[in-house]
Amino acid sequence: EAQVTQNPRYLITVTGKKLTVTCSQNMNHEYMSWYRQDPGLGLRQIYYSMNVEVTDKGDVPEGYKVSRKEKRNFPLILESPSPNQTSLYFCASSSGGGKNEQYFGPGTRLTVT
């Protein structure tokens, strides 16, 4: 089954404690992206990757890091989480082809206290 998986699905942590949210896709997609979703703000792109070792900043990259060492994986790293990073996070992948269709993971709800 074609899918995007994220782990963990729920995470409560404290300010400053480094964390990683994993994302994996099994569709051999070149394009992967991270979004955060906050009430009234829709989805905002954090980082995206066009292919292995190619990443770039989205609209809200501050406080986040990413890496793309393998085509299927695109982890999101919060080196020193702060309460304003409490949000719902989605990973997405796309073939990058004509329809720009993105497949989203199930989401990770992060709470930073």
Place this chain on the structure above:
Amino acid sequence: GQSLEQPSEVTAVEGAIVQINCTYQTSGFYGLSWYQQHDGGAPTFLSYNALDGLEETGRFSSFLSRSDSYGYLLLQELQMKDSASYFCAVRGHFNKFYFGSGTKLNVKP
């Protein structure tokens, strides 16, 4: 800056037709997409327009006018399961994506 404007909420009755509008102002334009998101779920792709005109996919249609920086999603024969949030999204320069803040559609019996 980048902006996509869509109504925050729309209510309609089962069986009716509803139109959700989206106006955009972005750096570059490489297509307008629509996504559906049910409460607690992930966004799922509905439709895409790169060129002006209407695209039809079953009960859903999407329209684009690039000269007006405007598009809409048309949902026909509304069903209760269509109650969800709908987002328009634009792919801009450098493969960045911009999403609207979403329209919550309430379908009433």
